[in-house]
Amino acid sequence: MRLLGITLPLLAVLMLLNGCAEKEKFIVYGSPQNEGEVEALIKEEDFVDRTTVIQYDDSMLVAVQIKPWDKWKKAKLEKKLQKKFDKKYPNKDVFVSADYKIFYEANKIKKDQIEDNKLSDKITELIKLAKEET
């Protein structure tokens, strides 16, 4: 148990230090260039911590990470953002998700620089995954 007494504080310090690393808060990847518009839309809501937007043609995937204390109301905030985007882009197929998995995969798409012809499939795949319940 003495080992635990040493490891625990060390782990806590490591976790705290890890949080200090600065990360990019807003990322857009894909064909239609309307970054500024989307960014302004997201910036209006102060519960959003980080955002990655993947877009191709008429489909748009908005993956957000909500700030820690607001995560209690995650489902509600997700719905609120979805409504907002539907209103702003009525002829676009927008999907908003606050799930970490979707955010992670969206960042991976940006990191791997996936080409346009595969992007559409990738977006439908992620939307299907986000809707899965079991």
Next chain:
Amino acid sequence: MEKEQYQQLEQNVTPKPPYLKNVAKAFFVGGFICAIGQAVSLFYMIFFNFTEATAGNPTVATMVFFAMILTGLGLYKRIGQFAGAGSAVPVTGFGNAVISAAIEHRSEGVVLGVGGNLFKLAGSVVLFGVVSAFFVALIKYILVTIGVVSW
């Protein structure tokens, strides 16, 4: 010696339990177990196709599996002695209750010993979990039907 006198004496002799220390131990060890659980959950999200909503089930299964191995090696009871509720409240405590009952009754045979006593300790957890979930869902269903809250 009178009954009251005895109780007085007993109270004087019994050492005072270090409540604050126990609470701190339980808090940190329980938090550490939950941090491991979070790591397992992230592992399932990053390397497999699980979302935040669906990663719960395999995470619980994995944590119970870890508890099973630790119980079999006799390490979990040491953690339990040190941390108390900190090791009993997370799902690993449930796993420990199942496995330790199985190990205890192994000598009575597989069917009547292990099979019959597997849920001797954890059975009440399952029962009250299912029953309370049923009633909570029922209450919520009624509230939604009336229109007080939404799903």
